[in-house]
Amino acid sequence: MNGLLGTASLLRLVLRRDRIRLTVWVLALVGITAASAAGVASTYDTAVKIASYQRNIGSSPASVAMAGPPVALDTIQGIIVYETSLTVLIGVAIMAAMTAVRHTRAEEEVGRTELLASGVVGRHAGTAAAVIVACATSVVIGLGVTASVAAQDFGTGASLLYGASVAALGIVFAAIATVAAQLMSHARTATGATLAVLGAAFALRAIGDVQGSGLVWLSPIGWSQQVLLFDGDRWWPLAVSLLVAALLLVGAGWLTTRRDVGSGVFPDRRGAARAGRSLSSPLGLAWRLQRGTVIAWAVALVLLGLVFGSFSEQLENMVEDNPTLQQYFEQTGGSVTDAFFGTALLFMGLGAAGFAVASALRLHGEEGAGRVEPMLAGQVSRWRMLLSPLVVTLGGAALLVSLGGLGVGIADALVRGSADQVLRLVALSWVQLPAVLVLVGLAVLLLGWAQRATALAWAALGFAVVIGWLGGLLRLPDWVDGLSPFQHLPQVPVEPVALAPLLALTLLGVGLIALGAVGYRRRDIG
Known part of the structure; x- marks a missing residue:
């Protein structure tokens, strides 16, 4: 039988299932790029401002590591590329990876691939449909950019x-995600492996750009940035990307024929014959399941904090040369450094919220995989089943914002030669937690009463990220900005810590969790 038989039918199925999800990805990435480009153009609208940017940012190793090769920064177009490229590149990579895994390994894990294979469907049809959709969506995003x-x-x-x-x-x-889906036995592991490759690609690109070495050519991100827009406009590095992708897809197809449906090339590691005492409770099990995720997010936020902190002194030099930035920071009512720290802590909070939403919805995945019912059949109540993972979720979020604030403080101390801000930033990072709690509460509410709509929790997080990042550029009405819980937090350290909004957000988050717990206790499992 033709290995691609039925691809067209599965392609229509994938598009129907993901029509909203992919539309959101496209609109979000294209919209962020468009808004950022317009904002950069309006901020650096004179030759003096452009020269200041090139002098202060283009010469910064931290900036090069974060954004890419500092080429053509003497033009506004070069600055736009420098400011926007990494965001949309990381976004499209995550979108493509998640789409590929969702319609390959995840489908096998829940048994739908085997069901489809019992009909007139070729062995490679499902993989081909997933790859076509992921690649086509990438092209659409590229056209939007x-x-x-x-x-x-x-x-x-x-x-x-x-x-x-x-x-x-x-x-x-x-293509990388498709190979990972053949190697790993679980969708979560395949996604994690692909994101680990993305992280390694970012690190290799960053080191290579800072050192000016050939390490950038070991990174897929480096291939895309080595087109050197406005400094050569080279198309040929993209041929490297397409060649590697083609080889990976051929390899994925070969691996598909070398394994059984439902299993990966790498078998699951056998567990111990007896569970440890830490696994004798839902709380211990929740920590065991989440500890790898907590560690990964902790490393990411510490690194992000270090990057933010390393910019603190350079930002002051930029503001001195840019009246537009001076006006912006004067409106905040505090010093440039404090306003910058406030932005850094906001991003730490948004990062912790990303972990928290994923962690809170982990139970939804466990339920879909059929692993919740056996536990509830024993002595574990639904209350404990729901609330035990939430302890790990909220504890992990508190740890993450603390580590993010610590990273900002340490980097600032290294740049300035003074550690007087370190403990202050760690303490102020906790101001972000009530907003994180609200998003967790929304996730639990959906889990309890509308489990089919749990994607709305991710939508709320995405909205909060966009408002926190681009709210000023988008010039949205105040009531729209106010839909993000992070907009109601005191803007520390520019503003003093105000207890009223923190208490209100905390009560709202706790109330949402309580309502969600009631719904979870009443509804059918599965």
């Missing part, structure tokens, strides 16, 4: 090259 930057006088060639570099990275990570 092309249109976004064309509005900033990029020119046709440069606009198309920018969009193509974005699409190429999405295609590469769709």
Whole structure:
């Protein structure tokens, strides 16, 4: 039988299932790029401001590590690429990876692939459909990016090259995720492995750009950024991306024929014959399941905090040369450094919220996999089954914001030669927790009363990220901004800690969790 038989039918099925999810990805990444490009263009609108940016940011190793090669920073178009490229590149890579795994390994894990295989469907049809959708969505995002930057006088060639570099990275990570889906036995492991490759690609690119070494050519992110927009406009690095993607997809197809449906090339590791005492309770089990995730997020937020903290002194130099930035920071009512620290702590809170939402919804995945009912059949009550993982979720969130604040403080201390801000930033990072609690409460509410709509918790998180990042550029009405719980937090350290909004958000979060727990206790499991 033709291995691709039925691909068209499965392609329509994938598009139908993911039509909303993929539309959100496209609109979010293209919208962020367009808004960021417009904001950068309005901020650096004179030759003096552009020269200041090139002098202060382009020469910073931390900035190069974070954003990429500092090319063409003497033009507004080069600054736009420098400010926007990494965000959309990371976003399209995550989108492609999650889409590929969702319609390959995740389908096998729940048994739908085996059900489809019993009909007239080729062995490679499901994988082909997933890859086509992931790659096509990457191309659509690339076209959207092309249109976004064309509005900033990029020119046709440069606009198309920018969009193509974005699409190429999405295609590469769709291929990487497809290989991971063949190797691993679980969707969560396959996604984690792909994101680990993404992290390694970022690290190699960062080290290579800072050192000016060939390490960038070991990174798929490096291939996309080495097109060197406005400093050569090279198309040929994208051929490397497409060649590697093609080889990976051929390898994935070969691996598919070398394993059984439902299993990965790498078998599951056999567990111990007896469970340890730490696994004798739902709380211990929740920690065992989540500890790897907590560690990964902790490393990520510490690194992010270090990057933020390393910019503190350079930002002051930039503000001195840019009246637009001076006006912005004067409106905050505090010093430039405090305003910058407030932004850094907000991002630590948003990062912790990302972990917390994923952690709170972990029970939904366990329920879908059929692992909750056996536990409830014993002496574990539904209250303990729901609330024990929440202890890990909230404890992990508190740990993450603390470590993020610590990273900001340590980097600032190394740059300034004074550690007077370290403990202060760690303490102030806890101000973000009530907003995190509200998002966790929303996730639990949906888990208890509308488990089919749990994606709304992710939508709420995405909205909070967009408002926190681009709210000023988007100029949305106050009531729209106010839908994000993070907008109601006191803007520390610029403002003093105000207990009223913190208490209100805490009560709201606890109330949502309580309502969700009632719904979870009453509804059918599974």
